[in-house]
Amino acid sequence: MLVILPGELPRRRAIAALALALAVLPSTAFAAAGRRGGGDLSPRLAELAQPSVRSAPPAEQAKALSVAAEGPGSLLREGNRVLVEVRFDHGAAAGVDDLRTAGAKVVDVSARYQTVTVAARASELERLSGVPNVASATEVLTPITSASTCPSGIVLSEGDQQLRAAEARTSVEVDGNGVTVGILSDSFDRATEAADESGPVATHESEDVASGDLPGSGNTCTGQATPVNVLDDTDAKGEDEGRAMAQIVHDLAPGANLAFATAFTSETAFAENIKELAKPSLEGGAGASVIADDVSYFEEPFFQEGPVGVAVKEVTEGGVSYFSSAANNNLINGGRDIASWEAPEYRDSLDCPAAVIALSEALEGAGEPGLNPGHCMDFNPGPGVDRTFQITVSKGATLILDLQWAEPWEAVGADIDAFLLGPGGGVEAESTEDNVFGSKRPFELMAWENETGASANVQLVLNRYSGSTPRLKFALLQNGGGVASTEYESSQGGDVVGPTIFGHNGAEDATSVGAIRYNATEAPEPYSSRGPVTHYFGPVKGATAAESLEPPQVISKPDLTATDCGATTFFASFVGAWRFCGTSAAAPHAAAIAALMLQEEPAATPAQIRLALQESATPIGSSGPCAVGAGLVDAVGALEALLAPGSGSTPACAPPVSGPVVEGGGSEPPPIEADKPVSTPSPPAVALPPFTPNFDAPPSTFFRKHPPHVIRTRRQEATVVFRLGASESGATFACRVDGAPFHGCRTRFVGRFGIGAHVLRVVASDAAGNVDPTPAVFRFRVKQGG
Numbered sequence: 001m002l003v004i005l006p007g008e009l010p011r012r013r014a015i016a017a018l019a020l021a022l023a024v025l026p027s028t029a030f031a032a033a034g035r036r037g038g039g040d041l042s043p044r045l046a047e048l049a050q051p052s053v054r055s056a057p058p059a060e061q062a063k064a065l066s067v068a069a070e071g072p073g074s075l076l077r078e079g080n081r082v083l084v085e086v087r088f089d090h091g092a093a094a095g096v097d098d099l100r101t102a103g104a105k106v107v108d109v110s111a112r113y114q115t116v117t118v119a120a121r122a123s124e125l126e127r128l129s130g131v132p133n134v135a136s137a138t139e140v141l142t143p144i145t146s147a148s149t150c151p152s153g154i155v156l157s158e159g160d161q162q163l164r165a166a167e168a169r170t171s172v173e174v175d176g177n178g179v180t181v182g183i184l185s186d187s188f189d190r191a192t193e194a195a196d197e198s199g200p201v202a203t204h205e206s207e208d209v210a211s212g213d214l215p216g217s218g219n220t221c222t223g224q225a226t227p228v229n230v231l232d233d234t235d236a237k238g239e240d241e242g243r244a245m246a247q248i249v250h251d252l253a254p255g256a257n258l259a260f261a262t263a264f265t266s267e268t269a270f271a272e273n274i275k276e277l278a279k280p281s282l283e284g285g286a287g288a289s290v291i292a293d294d295v296s297y298f299e300e301p302f303f304q305e306g307p308v309g310v311a312v313k314e315v316t317e318g319g320v321s322y323f324s325s326a327a328n329n330n331l332i333n334g335g336r337d338i339a340s341w342e343a344p345e346y347r348d349s350l351d352c353p354a355a356v357i358a359l360s361e362a363l364e365g366a367g368e369p370g371l372n373p374g375h376c377m378d379f380n381p382g383p384g385v386d387r388t389f390q391i392t393v394s395k396g397a398t399l400i401l402d403l404q405w406a407e408p409w410e411a412v413g414a415d416i417d418a419f420l421l422g423p424g425g426g427v428e429a430e431s432t433e434d435n436v437f438g439s440k441r442p443f444e445l446m447a448w449e450n451e452t453g454a455s456a457n458v459q460l461v462l463n464r465y466s467g468s469t470p471r472l473k474f475a476l477l478q479n480g481g482g483v484a485s486t487e488y489e490s491s492q493g494g495d496v497v498g499p500t501i502f503g504h505n506g507a508e509d510a511t512s513v514g515a516i517r518y519n520a521t522e523a524p525e526p527y528s529s530r531g532p533v534t535h536y537f538g539p540v541k542g543a544t545a546a547e548s549l550e551p552p553q554v555i556s557k558p559d560l561t562a563t564d565c566g567a568t569t570f571f572a573s574f575v576g577a578w579r580f581c582g583t584s585a586a587a588p589h590a591a592a593i594a595a596l597m598l599q600e601e602p603a604a605t606p607a608q609i610r611l612a613l614q615e616s617a618t619p620i621g622s623s624g625p626c627a628v629g630a631g632l633v634d635a636v637g638a639l640e641a642l643l644a645p646g647s648g649s650t651p652a653c654a655p656p657v658s659g660p661v662v663e664g665g666g667s668e669p670p671p672i673e674a675d676k677p678v679s680t681p682s683p684p685a686v687a688l689p690p691f692t693p694n695f696d697a698p699p700s701t702f703f704r705k706h707p708p709h710v711i712r713t714r715r716q717e718a719t720v721v722f723r724l725g726a727s728e729s730g731a732t733f734a735c736r737v738d739g740a741p742f743h744g745c746r747t748r749f750v751g752r753f754g755i756g757a758h759v760l761r762v763v764a765s766d767a768a769g770n771v772d773p774t775p776a777v778f779r780f781r782v783k784q785g786g
Contacts, residue, residue: 153213159563176253187238300503381493397482414467480527
């Protein structure tokens with residue numbers, strides 16, 4: 001097959017195109033048809049910009065431009081606009097506003113390639129060449145997906161080839177027939193807006209069925225008339241990530257039945273829906289023998305199995321092969337994985353930074369319990385003392401920090417609080433849950449949005465309010481970006497840096513799946529979370545504390561790696577095609593291969609399925625098991641290994657080796673570097689749920705702006721302004737001033753406060769009615785004086 005790229009039209013084809021153009025439209029319309037281009041416009045765009053051509057019907061335009069009228073090779077359009085890649089000599093990001101002024105709709109910005117993808121009307125094309133620093137503007141042609149709609153629809157994930165599923169369907173003659181695959185995510189067919197907020201969602205379930213990209217009564221492919229069994233689609237705010245996952249499974253295992261249930265109702269409801277998907281259909285369930293999910297709840301425990309992990313174990317023991325995304329939480333700086341930090345015990349420095357001491361005094365002055373200002377964490381594993389842990393947050397990014405410590409749910413004896421000192425040195429965020437008598441969980445979550453206009457250094461402070469000195473760990477849950485560096489980036493002196501897989505994503509009975517781009521061979525996605533997972537306690541037991549594990553259980557994670565950023569019909573970011581990136585896409589790719597295997601060997605157990613996948617996996621460059629598990633899934637090899645098992649040995653991920661303390665290591669804060677573009681995987685945020693956020697758990701509340709802790713006035717009272725924020729868009733707020741009841745308040749809260757100590761508590765509620773159980777608290781004092 002001859003592939004013709006834009007701007008590389010063979011001479012004889014160009015002559016034919018010119019002749020055809022002259023035949024279908026008045027000759028004056030193509031007086032310049034033979035020119036190479038119009039300034040910075042490609043030849044085709046220069047032609048399309050001509051008044052006579054742009055006014056012609058699309059089919060005649062296609063003939064004149066020597067492109068297909070529709071389908072692969074046609075002009076990729078968005079309504080009455082065409083997609084154009086505008087390449088800059090430099091300053092692509094700065095040129096975005098100029099492109100919009102020229103009338104173009106910006107679709108994507110690639111700082112790495114200095115390219116901006118826009119949707120432009122034909123009448124606006126000539127204006128693009130007048131934008132400063134534009135080097136070229138080239139049409140985007142509809143990519144090749146599949147030769148026909150059967151068996152897998154008009155849009156086919158490239159994972160079908162990368163994981164050799166297409167070859168397996170042909171050589172072994174399997175397509176997943178007789179196997180039901182269950183999917184858990186946000187929603188299935190509820191979205192009205194595209195995930196990248198570019199406009200209305202591109203397709204719905206009915207359109208996907210009609211195009212062959214989902215099974216259903218309108219699907220014309222043989223044996224694909226059974227619609228997706230939707231058990232629970234109650235997340236009204238979802239982006240239909242579950243439907244995108246279903247498309248992936250259908251691409252690779254088009255004969256499999258599909259079922260869906262939301263995981264965005266609560267952690268425990270998520271666990272119940274796992275069991276509903278696995279329940280036999282005669283009992284009201286879906287009868288799934290394979291399940292895949294892509295959801296993580298912040299409070300899922302680091303050091304033991306939580307409710308979702310327990311549900312995974314139960315269905316696995318019942319014969320279900322369970323696949324979970326590894327999540328998108330890895331961060332790399334200088335070749336090091338830096339997204340988590342863990343100490344073997346709480347090192348008490350016997351003092352605290354001045355800002356924390358001042359906050360404690362203000363609390364006590366207001367008649368409230370203070371902190372424990374003589375007991376802040378020492379982050380330095382060596383002989384020195386360091387009471388702050390510096391984190392460099394990128395411009396405009398939101399830092400999300402999940403702190404946990406090694407005590408079992410329902411038997412928490414330590415109460416540890418977290419504070420964040422902003423660039424100016426004051427306390428700008430805090431998390432002060434009553435862990436012992438309130439939540440009974442060793443968990444604190446804190447978020448801070450960098451609105452300084454540049455990269456910013458912030459300082460984490462941990463304060464032991466009460467209790468013992470347990471092992472503790474925090475993870476930066478950034479969905480692949482937003483943090484440029486941290487103060488302690490290497491494992492030393494017993495401290496461990498790097499692993500971020502946690503909760504049921506790292507459950508012993510779940511197959512945890514990392515991600516590799518569909519066109520990559522040598523390395524996984526940099527954001528794909530790293531293992532291993534270490535449990536110090538048995539699974540949660542409801543209101544009873546779990547027992548300690550002696551020795552602790554080290555679980556090798558991830559287990560496997562599969563495709564991401566493959567094509568879908570609507571999700572999640574549009575760059576020439578709708579591409580679904582993140583480990584959220586990798587998990588259903590692996591689950592689809594398991595469906596092929598179960599059709600071939602219906603009696604295979606989950607352990608046999610996983611082992612065959614691991615034994616047949618192919619290496620990914622020099623990446624080790626903590627990044628890619630056993631390697632890249634190979635459908636053909638997995639089917640062979642299932643029928644003829646090997647030795648049963650697979651590579652294991654061990655915790656990073658904690659070396660000797662490097663003298664001075666981490667004692668000097670790293671400088672702020674110049675701002676660099678941060679690439680966040682799609683869906684954004686998302687992305688991987690819920691960190692973008694992607695689940696319907698209670699939102700987190702924080703202050704976007706607040707006054708100093710001491711406010712001076714010459715009057716008897718002062719007007720004070722706060723700006724409130726939450727981790728979910730569209731949240732509403734309730735405020736409580738001093739001892740008054742909570743009442744509704746706006747995002748810009750203005751109050752008049754008299755002389756003395758005051759405290760403002762704020763809780764956010766999302767559209768589903770979920771209320772943040774941990775109010776954001778700001779304490780301050782109004783004093784008289786100039």
